[in-house]
Amino acid sequence: MLLIFSIITPSLATAAEKTDQEKLYETRMDLYQKTEAITHIPWYYLAAIDQYERNLRYSRKDLPKPDGAIGIYFSPEIWSGAVNPNKEDTDPFTIHSFAGFGLDGNGDGKAKRLDDEDVLYTMAHFIETYGTSHDDIKIALWDYYQRDKTVGIILGHMQVFKKFGTVALDKHAFPVPLRSNHSYKNTWGDRRGWGGRRTHEGTDIFASYGVPVRSTSYGIVEIKGWNKFGGWRVGIRDLNNTYHYYAHLNGFAKDLQVGQIVEPGMIIGSVGSSGYGPPGTAGKFPPHLHYGMYKDNGYTEWSFDPYPHLRSWERQERARR
Known part of the structure; x- marks a missing residue:
């Protein structure tokens, strides 16, 4: 029995990991679609922004690694307001008073900087203030990131998500056919x-x-x-x-x-x-x-x-x- 258990454990662990990843994709899609229903920003734009920022956090040492479903990051100064003495403020009223970005996205009365719903809604609301057309969103992205290449990358991500209708796109292939003599x-x-x-x-x-x-x-x-x-x-x-x-x-x-x-x-x-x-x-x-x-x-x-x-x-x- 011990031998059998040691043989099947790796495959069971792999299956569990795949299940967790699939659940994570489902959670993200639910959040994107819920936020789309509130702000009218199409989910694939939100997914593209989230994907871009998540990759930034993995590639840079000055940003914390993501630990939630959503990868969008707001610094304490941006979220709560640059001159707000409480850098982890969760009161939407005082955050607004100090010109902070943070908003309550799930209706609990608090704007929490590390809450997935609050973070995604805050980003979507910022974009919504410019409008909901493609050109409006493009302008909003440029004003936020101030970099043409970033806007281009995000809009590229958007096209891929829109075409395939899912965020579960992590498959890869070898550059030449495996059957080829290489x-x-x-x-x-x-x-x-x-x-x-x-x-x-x-x-x-x-x-x-x-x-x-x-x-x-x-x-x-x-x-x-x-x-x-x-x-x-x-x-x-x-x-x-x-x-x-x-x-x-x-x-x-x-x-x-x-x-x-x-x-x-x-x-x-x-x-x-x-x-x-x-x-x-x-x-x-x-x-x-x-x-x-x-x-x-x-x-x-x-x-x-x-x-x-x-x-x-x-x-x-x-x-x-």
């Missing part, structure tokens, strides 16, 4: 000569010409075209504020366009060797996919090692098969 190792940080001294910001996946290249995530195509160091390349922004860079392609998928919504496994191009050296050297280097990942933290964007993610996504896809 190989890769951790090439992060290797030296590169073409284009001047620089480090390798990605993982090279070697495969034959024409092997399909696939989106690894849900997201939006941000760039498509030519770069003298990357050749034919595609850039996709996912729901984790992460930019995925696919370079040295042989070509693009038919009708692939900037602004297009993609999902895991969707073909976006094929493996090639374009841009891998000076003009005229195409075809003289081994064909491969350069795959890079870049994180946006609300201020700037930096590259990080994609190799551990690639290994994880490969294992997950094999397990699903």
Whole structure:
């Protein structure tokens, strides 16, 4: 009996984790839709803002990690008012008197900065003061974040949530078909000569010409075209504020366009060797996919090692098969 218990425990734990995640998605969707009914701000805009801010909190050290269902963060000064002597004020009247943002979203008479309903309603109410049309919401987002790129990322998230009608979009795929003859190792940080001294910001996946290249995530195509160091390349922004860079392609998928919504496994191009050296050297280097990942933290964007993610996504896809 002890042996049997030790064998089945991991699978039971995994099932429980999935159930908890599904419950969390349901809780978030309930909160989004409840707030939409009150403020008339469509749920997918609220989900996009929440998703963006949650990822900020995971990528920055100056923000506390989220511990509730909603990831939107208001500092004590913003919530209670910059000159409010009580930085954890929960009285809507005094918060308003000190020009704080905090509002009571669940009708309990208190505006609690760490309450999911109060936080989501406060953000939605701020946007509602500008109006409920797409253009109104876009202006509200710019006034709040004061950054064009942030507004673009949030509106991209919104389109993905709206298209699929759910927030349960955490599936990933490996960039090339598992059945293809491919190989890769951790090439992060290797030296590169073409284009001047620089480090390798990605993982090279070697495969034959024409092997399909696939989106690894849900997201939006941000760039498509030519770069003298990357050749034919595609850039996709996912729901984790992460930019995925696919370079040295042989070509693009038919009708692939900037602004297009993609999902895991969707073909976006094929493996090639374009841009891998000076003009005229195409075809003289081994064909491969350069795959890079870049994180946006609300201020700037930096590259990080994609190799551990690639290994994880490969294992997950094999397990699903």
